[in-house]
Amino acid sequence: MTPLLEIDALTIGFGNADPVVRDVSFSLQAGETLALVGESGSGKTLTCRSILRILPEAAQIRSGQIIYDDAKGAIDLLGMPEPALRKIRGNRISMIFQEPMRSLSPLHRLGDQVAEVLRIHRSMGRSEAKRMVLQEFEHVGFSDAERVWRSYPFELSGGMRQRAMIAMAMVAKPDLLIADEPTTALDVTTQAQVLALINKLQSETGMGVLLVTHDLGVVANMAQQVVVMNKGRIMESGQAADVLGDPRHGYTRKLFAAATSIPKVATPARAPAHENLIMELRNVSKTFTLRTTGWRELTTVFACKDVNLQVERGKTLALVGESGSGKTTCARLALGAETPDNGGEVLFYPEPNAPPLPVHNLTGRQRTSFQRQAQMVFQDPYSSLSPRMRIGDTLTEPLDIHNIGTRAERRDKAAEMLELVGLSPDMLTRYPHAFSGGQRQRLSIARALTLNPKLLICDEPTSALDVSVQHQILTLLEEIRSRAGLSYLFISHDLAVVARIADEVAVMRQGVIVEQAPPSTLFYNPRHPYTKALIAAQPEPDISRPINLDQVAQGAGAPSSWPEMFRFEGTSVPALHEIEPGHKVRCHV
C-alpha cells in the first residue's frame, strides 16, 4: 500500500548557515498517527510545516521530496506552485496549532472563521456553509453550536478554543491532519479530552494524523508510529510499541529519563507535623470586582476562598490546579502583592519560635526585611528578565535596592550565584538573549537567591521548558533547597512535577482547596474526583496504560456534576474534612 505521506531526505536551512533539518525521511499511512517527537530546536516544527510550506520567510528547503498520495492521485508537494498548493491547504491537508488563542483571529466570530474554509474550497453559499459548520461544531463536542458560531475566541476557554480550531481543520474533511503541539498550552484534563477527540475523529474519518509533540505520554496515547528528532536529525523511528517499550537510541532514553511521571506504586506517607512553620495563610479569600466597562454593572468574582495553608520550614508545599483555579492568586497573596479580603491573614515566621509578621500589615522596615526573605521565581524566563540589562546588573540589582555590600562585593555575590545555579561567572556581562530557556530560568532562580531568602515562591517555574531542561531545573531546585535551607511554595498545574518535589500538595479547583495531602498519600489514595481526574489525565509514556477518559470526564467537569458527596451547590461549598491524619478532602460527611 502506498503511504499517504512520504517525506524523503528533507533538508531545511536558513541563509548560509548549516541546515537545521537534515535528511529527514519518514512515511505515514492513511488512518495512522505518526508522532514527531523532540525538544525545542529539534526541527520537528519546521519539518511538519514544510509539508504545506508554512515556513518563516528566511527558511529554505534545500533538498528532498514530499509526496502526498490520497485517493485523488500522488502529488509532489514541494514542487507544486503556490496557487495550486493553496487548493490543498485546509482542504485535503489541514493543520492545528499550539496556541488556540493566538491562532484564531481575535476580531472575527468563530463561525465566520470556520465557515471561511468551506467558502474558499467548496464555494458554498452562506446558509449551507453554516449548516455544515454547525454540524462540525456538534461533532467536536459543543453542546450549543449556535452560540459558538456567534462567539469570539476570547469568550471561550482554552480547551473550547482548541475544539473550535479542530472543527476548522476538520470541516473540509481532510485526509491528513497535521497537529503541531495541539495540547501543549492546555491543562492536563483538557489535554486528555482534546486528545480523545482527535482519536475519535480519526477513527471516524480514517484520516492520517501527523502529531508534533515533546511529550512521550501524549505519544503513547496517540501514535502508532514514532519519529524521534534531535538537532534536525532523526534519532530513532519505528512502531510506537517498540520505541516506547524498548528505546534503543541514547537520546530517546534520555527523554524517557527526563519525563516526569506520577509514581505507579505509592505508599502513604506520615502526616506532616506542621510544627515549625515559615508561612501560614489563614482563612484567606480574595474577591475581585470587575468593572468591565463604563456602562456595565459590577460583578464580583472569587479568585480564592477560605484558603488555609501552612508552609513548613525547609519543606515544599505545592499548589496544583488548572488555569483559573486561584493558585497564582494565592502566591501573590502570600508575597503581599495582593491584599486578602477582611478576615484573612498571611503570617510569616522569620525565625523558628519568633513572633510572626503579618504580611499585609507591616511597617516599612519589616516590609523591607520580608522582601529580602521571600522571593519569587516566575513562569516565563523569556519575559521575566529585562532584555536591556546585562546579567550582572540583573543579579546585583536586588543588592543595590537593599543597599547590601560594596560594588565589588555585589559583583562577587552575583558570580557566586551564577556558579550556584550551574552557570559560569564569565557570563555576567552577557544579555539574556544569549541564553537558552533553561539557562534563563537558572538566571531567574539566581536572581531570586541573591538576597539569601528563606522562602522561595515558584510560580510554574518549569512549565515553559523542555522536558530534559525541566528535569535539570527541578534537580537544581532540590539541590539548593537542601544546601541553602530554603522553603518552597511551589505552584504548578502538573502533578508529575509536583510528585517529585513536594512534601505536601494542595489541589485547587475554582478558588478552593479540594484535597490536601502529602504526594504519596495523594497518589496512593486520592479521594476527590477532581484529584482522580488530574491523576488519570496525566499521559504516561507507556502504551499499555492509556488515559482513563471516564475518570477524567467525571472529575474535570463542573463542580455541580461531581458525585453528591463532593458536589458544590451554587455558592455553597462543602467543608474541608480531615479523613485521615494529614489528608484533607472537601466533601459532605
Added chain:
Amino acid sequence: MMFLRYALYRFGTMLLTLWVVSILIFVIINLPPGDYLSNQIAELRATGQADGVAKAEFLRKEYALDRPLWEQYLIWAGFAPGPSGFSGLIQGNFGWSFEFDRPVGEIVGDALWLTVLLNLAAVLFVYAVALPLGVLAAAKAETWADYTAGFIAYLGLATPNFLLALILFYYGQKHFDLPIGGMMSPEFEGEPMSWLKVKSILLHMIVPTFVIGTSGAAAMMQRLRANMLDELHKPYVETAKAKGLAPGRLLAKYPLRVAFNPFVADIGNLLPAMVSGSVLVSVVLGLQTIGPYLLAALKSQDQFLAGFVLMFVALLTLIGTMISDMLLVLLDPRIRYGSRGT
C-alpha cells in the same frame, strides 16, 4: 442597544470635557494683563480722544469686561445673565470682535464651514494615501516598494508645508492651470451656493488639501506599516494561510483588521493637529479659514474671537475622538465586550 448607551455616555463625557476646556481657554486668554478695550482706552486717553473713550467704556460695560473674571466667564459661556440677559455661547451668541468691530458669528461664519470642509478633505486624503501605501510597505517589507514608500513618506514629513504650498502652486498653475490662493474665485465670494461656486471651491481645495495632508499621511503610513508588520507574524495569520486563503484576501481580512485599530484611533489626534498646523498654510495660501482669524485675534487680545475659535477647534477634536471611540467599539469586539484578550 448597548452601543446606544455607550454613545450617550460618550456624548455626556464629551460635553463635560468641553466645559472644562472652555474654562481653560477663557483663563488662558485672560492671563496677559489688561484686555483689548482697556488697552485701547489707555491709548485713546494718551492721544486725548474723549468720544472714543466713551464708546470703549460703553463696550466694556456692555460686554461685562469690568466685572471679575469668573463672572465674565459665566456670562461669556451663557451660564449667567450679562447686561443684556442670558446671551453667551450656549445661546448661540459668540460675542463681539473688537478688532474687526463686528459680531464674531458674522466674521467666522463662512470660514467655519470652509475650515470643516478643508480639514475633512485633508483627513480623507490622509487615509486614502496612508492606507494603501502603509499596507503595501508592510506586505513588501524591505523591498524596493517599501523603501520607495518610506522615502516619499520621510520627504513628506520633512518638507515645510508652506514651501510645499509654494512649489505646488507654481507647478499646479503652470501645468494643470490650477488656481492660486483663496478658497474660491473672487467673483463667488458672498454669492449664494451654485454649481459653479462648488466647482470653484473644489478646484481651489486641491493644493491646500495636499499641503495640509502630506505630513499627516506620511506619519500615518509609517504607523500603519509598523502595526501591520507586528501583526503579520502572529499565529492567526499562519492559521489563515493554512486554510488556503489567497495572500491578498488574507492580508485584508486578518492583519489589516487588527492593525486598523490605531489607525482609527488617530482620527481624534489628526483633526486638531491639522487645524492648528494649517494656520500658517492658510496665511501663506490666503485661505479664508479660521486660521488667520485666530492668529489676528491672539495678537491683539481680541478675546471673544480668539475664545470662540479655540472652542471651535476643541469641539472638532472632541467630535473626532468621539467618532474614533465609537468606531473602535464597532470594529473591535474585545473593546465592545470589555474583555481583555491575551
